[in-house]
Amino acid sequence: MTGTHMVNKRAGSSNGPLLQSLGLNVVAPLAVFYGLRAAGVGLWWAVLASAVPPLLEGLLTVVRERRVGMLGVLVLSMVALGAAMSAVTGSPRLMFAKDGWITGVIGLVFLATLRGQPFMYRVLSSVARGDKRAELERNWQASPTFRQVMRRLTAVWGVGLLLDSVVRVVLAYTLPIDSVVLVTTLQYVALFMGLELFSRRYARKPARLAVIHNETAAVAS
Numbered sequence: 001m002t003g004t005h006m007v008n009k010r011a012g013s014s015n016g017p018l019l020q021s022l023g024l025n026v027v028a029p030l031a032v033f034y035g036l037r038a039a040g041v042g043l044w045w046a047v048l049a050s051a052v053p054p055l056l057e058g059l060l061t062v063v064r065e066r067r068v069g070m071l072g073v074l075v076l077s078m079v080a081l082g083a084a085m086s087a088v089t090g091s092p093r094l095m096f097a098k099d100g101w102i103t104g105v106i107g108l109v110f111l112a113t114l115r116g117q118p119f120m121y122r123v124l125s126s127v128a129r130g131d132k133r134a135e136l137e138r139n140w141q142a143s144p145t146f147r148q149v150m151r152r153l154t155a156v157w158g159v160g161l162l163l164d165s166v167v168r169v170v171l172a173y174t175l176p177i178d179s180v181v182l183v184t185t186l187q188y189v190a191l192f193m194g195l196e197l198f199s200r201r202y203a204r205k206p207a208r209l210a211v212i213h214n215e216t217a218a219v220a221s
Contacts, residue, residue: 028053100168107161118154
């Protein structure tokens with residue numbers, strides 16, 4: 001059993017935390033934002049209040065797992081930066097457009113790692129522990145196919161995030177202002193789920209897993 005398979009199996013068995021993260025970082029902020037807007041609260045305050053659920057998710061992650069939840073940090077950073085920019089410039093559209101800029105920067109970071117250890121491999125290594133992490137490292141050292149998989153997944157995510165960035169900026173300046181939050185959030189969910197589905201199917205292909213296993217075993221022997 002390869003490190004990729006074990007990590008994917010572990011991820012597939014932990015849907016609870018994933019659903020909680022999506023609920024607190026996607027569903028709850030939308031509910032708070034549109035609930036407050038319907039009650040007549042101003043745009044700026046509604047956006048700030050929508051940051052409370054991601055903050056709670058981040059605190060729960062720190063307390064339970066003693067680590068910082070990256071999704072929560074990203075959402076909070078976007079909200080905080082956007083609110084600050086809106087307060088300084090007086091432009092609510094700039095507040096939403098900045099989400100696209102940040103997404104674009106993240107996509108560039110993914111692509112910038114392709115020459116060394118790609119971003120996806122670093123993520124897997126950071127969440128794996130003990131024997132699983134050691135096996136991932138062996139696969140990286142011994143299997144050209146495994147390295148190709150990690151680089152290809154990183155490239156796909158990087159390009160996907162860059163495309164998402166462009167669409168977000170365009171939507172921020174063209175949609176009715178109260179529609180931007182809903183549409184861009186749904187866009188984010190669709191992008192995330194699409195990239196996740198592709199990643200799992202690509203990395204779990206039995207023939208590919210067998211090649212990785214054989215390459216690693218050949219070097220070990």
